[in-house]
Amino acid sequence: EPEVTQTPSHQVTQMGQxxxxxxxxxxxxxYFYWYRQILGQKVEFLVSFYNNEISEKSEIFDDQFSVERPxxxxxxxxxxxxxxxDSAMYxxxxxxxxxxxxxxxxxxxxxxxx
Amino acid sequence: GENVEQHPSTLSxxxxxxxxxxxxxxxxxxxxxxxxxxxxxKGPQLxxxxxxxxxxxxxxxxxxxxxxxxxxxxxxxxxxxxxxxxVYFCAGAAGNKLTFGGGxxxxxxx
Numbered sequence: 001e002p003e004v005t006q007t008p009s010h011q012v013t014q015m016g017q018x019x020x021x022x023x024x025x026x027x028x029x030x031y032f033y034w035y036r037q038i039l040g041q042k043v044e045f046l047v048s049f050y051n052n053e054i055s056e057k058s059e060i061f062d063d064q065f066s067v068e069r070p071x072x073x074x075x076x077x078x079x080x081x082x083x084x085x086d087s088a089m090y091x092x093x094x095x096x097x098x099x100x101x102x103x104x105x106x107x108x109x110x111x112x113x114x
Numbered sequence: 115g116e117n118v119e120q121h122p123s124t125l126s127x128x129x130x131x132x133x134x135x136x137x138x139x140x141x142x143x144x145x146x147x148x149x150x151x152x153x154x155x156k157g158p159q160l161x162x163x164x165x166x167x168x169x170x171x172x173x174x175x176x177x178x179x180x181x182x183x184x185x186x187x188x189x190x191x192x193x194x195x196x197x198x199x200x201v202y203f204c205a206g207a208a209g210n211k212l213t214f215g216g217g218x219x220x221x222x223x224x
Contacts, residue, residue: 004157006157031210033210033212035212041216042214042215042216042217043158043203043205043212043214043217044214045211045212045213048210048211055210056209056210056211058211091157091158095210100145100146100207100209100210102148102160102163103148103160103210103212104160105150105157105158105159106157107155107156107157108156108157
């Protein structure tokens with residue numbers, strides 16, 4: 001069964017450093033998403049991406065964040081200058097042919113900012 | 115924007131009993147309500163979903179009900195088994211942005 005994969009599973013970085021979180025969505029899916037979950041809090045929407053551009057983003061997704069689909073398979077989230085409060089679990093998701101199709105989530109990347 | 119509230123935050127049930135988790139939402143434009151199960155160290159896995167043109171949906175031991183007027187929806191798990199132990203999240207969506215509830219940690223005691 002196709003699945004969303006994410007790397008790395010755990011990333012530790014120093015405050016102020018740039019990090020790139022990587023995701024491989026399900027093949028043939030057209031919609032891609034990033035969510036995050038701070039420990040003990042709700043899963044929060046960050047951004048959705050379709051047709052090589054951002055279709056929607058939340059207030060959390062400020063200028064420090066960017067997304068890219070550098071090739072036909074990868075989908076990345078870059079945090080330019082990490083802050084302590086960026087420490088969270090980051091989930092990538094993808095959905096198929098419609099924006100209201102089921103979203104399938106990856107296993108997540110735990111980001112720890114020291 | 116949408117706000118989804120989920121109750122209870124923890125639920126302990128005896129194996130074989132039923133478990134019910136309830137969610138409310140605020141945005142009347144929301145029309146899609148998935149439920150996800152998250153096991154330790156894994157991402158959320160879809161277990162069932164319901165769209166606003168349907169009042170109830172069932173898949174084996176799992177059922178979801180939706181009351182659009184009252185803006186609430188519920189997950190029902192019957193004949194619970196130890197492998198049902200996990201964190202369950204409800205979510206609502208108008209379009210492709212999911213807004214999640216706070217999660218319910220379900221423990222099924224053998």
